Amino acid sequence: MLLINAIQLFMQYLSSIDRSHETITGYRKDLIFFTRFLEAKYNVEPYIDEITANDIEDYLTYLKEKRNYAPASRGRNLHTLRSFFAYAYNKELVSRNVALSVEKIKVQQKERTYLTEEEVEQLITRIDHRLIRLVVIVLYMTGMRISECLNLTVDNVDLKHRVIHVVAGKGNKDRLIPISNRLLPLLEDYIRNQRPETESPLFFCTKKTGKLSPVNGTVKILNNGT
Structure with missing residues (x-):
């Protein structure tokens, strides 16, 4: 199945379980951006079952080095991909969740400041x-x-x-x-x-x-x- 078609099914699933509009919009944005990265990398529409952990790692590196994404933003993208591939695995669109083998992004926790x-x-x-x-x-x-x-x-x-x-x-x-x-x-x-x-x-x-x-x-x- 084409990745873009699998993403559409995932969006429908999120809507069916009453995820918020903001959540669905954010997931869609992350996944479409990932799709465009793979299209540029391979010069072809990607299929979901052909995506590897290396593809995800390359994407995260691209976000860091080319797009200057902060660790928290890269971590959010990885979370999106893990959720997406977990869905795809449960629906038997892929044989395994390749995103699970990608190491989590370390994010330094900042102490919150509040107005007095x-x-x-x-x-x-x-x-x-x-x-x-x-x-x-x-x-x-x-x-x-x-x-x-x-x-x-x-x-x-x-x-x-x-x-x-x-x-x-x-x-x-x-x-x-x-x-x-x-x-x-x-x-x-x-x-x-x-x-x-x-x-x-x-x-x-x-x-x-x-x-x-x-x-x-x-x-x-x-x-x-x-």
């Missing part, structure tokens, strides 16, 4: 945009990811019972986040006095577009932890 409460307060006071300022406060007080926060709908935020329902968050799992005494009045004021009249179901929205973009400068800064 004082630094967060300084950040918040410097944000002129009222809605962005509220979103930053919500992110800080709930620990939500930006995508989770901006995808909240009005129905997800239960002010009466003081809980936020995150749908399909990390690992494609739902979870409940309590609304603190400090956060509750801010959300109540937003709903009553600030949220524009719109048909958008999103909790945080603008009148013009009905949504708030995660690429906004301030939100992006918080996401990067800087």
